[in-house]
Amino acid sequence: MSKLYTKQDIKEAAKAIKEGKLVAFPTETVYGLGADATNVQAVNQVFEAKGRPSDNPLIVHVADIKTVEELAEINKNAYNLMKRFWPGPLTIILPIKPGSLDKVVTGGLTTAAFRNPDNKETIDLIKAAGVPLVGPSANTSGKPSPTKPEHVLHDLDGKIAGVLDDGETRIGVESTVIDVSTKIPAILRPGAVTVEQIESVIGEIQTDHHKVGKNETPKAPGMKYKHYAPNAQVYIVGSDEWLKVKEWILKHPDQQFGIMAPDKLQSDFEQSNVSYFGMGNSIQDASHRLFDGLRLLDGNNKIKIIFAPEFVKIGLGIAYMNRLEKSAGKQYLVDLVD
Structure with missing residues (x-):
C-alpha cells in the first residue's frame, strides 16, 4: 500500500525521495510522479511504474532558478519567461551543461525541460529533498492525467512510496511547454500559459506543434505517444x-x-x-x-x-x-x- 502523506509529513516524503523511492506530488496542473532527478536508478523506476517509453523525456521540477543555472544554459528569453511566469504552469526547454543530467532524464537529448511549479507543498518537498525532481504525470502511461490523489492511487497504489495530498489541482491540464533552445522559440505543448501571454514577453514564437517522427526522440512529453485516453x-x-x-x-x-x-x-x-x-x-x-x-x-x-x-x-x-x-x-x- 502506498502512503497518503499530509503537509505535516513532508520531511518523511523527502526522506523517501532521498532513499531513491517514488513520491507523487501536487502541482497547480496535475499530480506528478516524483523521483530524484540525479539518481538514475530512481528515475528508471518512474518509467517502470508508469509503463512509460524510455525515449519520452521527463520534466525536471525545481524550487528556484538557481538550480536551473547549475544544470542548464539559460538565455535571455528563458530568464524573461521565468521572471514573468514562474512559479507557474510553464515548462521551459534549455540546453543542458555537459554531464549535468543523465540521458535517462533527457531521453538522450542535449536539452532538458524545467519547471518551477506553483504549489507550496511541492516546493517545500523539493527543498527538503535537496534535489530537483523528475515529475511526469502520476498515472499509467497513456491514461488521463491525475488531478486528485485518488487518481494517483488508482493507477499506482503499491508501486510508489506514497502521494503528497493537497487535494484537487487548480488548473487540470498539464503545463505549457516552450522550447527556447532553438533560434525561434516554439510551443511544443499548449497549456494554461497562452501563446499571446508568451509573445507579450519575448515576441513572436512558433506555434505549429511539431509532429514527431517514428524514430525521432520527442523534446517534450505528449508529443509522440498516445495520451489521455480512457478505455471507452x-x-x-x-x-x-x-x-x-x-x-x-x-x-x-x-x-x-x-x-x-x-x-x-x-x-x-x-x-x-x-x-x-x-x-x-x-x-x-x-x-x-x-x-x-x-x-x-x-x-x-x-x-x-x-x-x-x-x-x-x-x-x-x-x-x-x-x-x-x-x-x-x-x-x-x-x-x-x-
Whole structure:
C-alpha cells in the first residue's frame, strides 16, 4: 500500500525521495510522479511504474532558478519567461551543461525541460529533498492525467512510496511547454500559459506543434505517444450537436453512455442508460474537470462511449482541445452518427 502523506509529513516524503523511492506530488496542473532527478536508478523506476517509453523525456521540477543555472544554459528569453511566469504552469526547454543530467532524464537529448511549479507543498518537498525532481504525470502511461490523489492511487497504489495530498489541482491540464533552445522559440505543448501571454514577453514564437517522427526522440512529453485516453471511446460534440447525441442515445436503449457536458444540459440527459458528469459553464471549468470526468466515467466498465464538449481553440481552449482530441483519437460526433 502506498502512503497518503499530509503537509505535516513532508520531511518523511523527502526522506523517501532521498532513499531513491517514488513520491507523487501536487502541482497547480496535475499530480506528478516524483523521483530524484540525479539518481538514475530512481528515475528508471518512474518509467517502470508508469509503463512509460524510455525515449519520452521527463520534466525536471525545481524550487528556484538557481538550480536551473547549475544544470542548464539559460538565455535571455528563458530568464524573461521565468521572471514573468514562474512559479507557474510553464515548462521551459534549455540546453543542458555537459554531464549535468543523465540521458535517462533527457531521453538522450542535449536539452532538458524545467519547471518551477506553483504549489507550496511541492516546493517545500523539493527543498527538503535537496534535489530537483523528475515529475511526469502520476498515472499509467497513456491514461488521463491525475488531478486528485485518488487518481494517483488508482493507477499506482503499491508501486510508489506514497502521494503528497493537497487535494484537487487548480488548473487540470498539464503545463505549457516552450522550447527556447532553438533560434525561434516554439510551443511544443499548449497549456494554461497562452501563446499571446508568451509573445507579450519575448515576441513572436512558433506555434505549429511539431509532429514527431517514428524514430525521432520527442523534446517534450505528449508529443509522440498516445495520451489521455480512457478505455471507452470518446466522441467530441459541438455546442449545437447535443440534440443529436440525445437522439442517438434514445435509439440505443441497451447501451450505457457517459456524458460530459455543460451543467445546464443535465436535465436533457436523465435517461437510465446515461451517466452524467457536469463540465461547468466555462472553458476554465471544463479544463479543470476534463481528466476527472474521463476517469470517473471510465470507471464504469459498461460505458463504451463517452461524449465530451468541444470548445473554440482560443486561449485555454487550445490546451483543452489538444488533450480532448488525443483522448478521442480526433473522433468527433460526425464520425459516429453520420
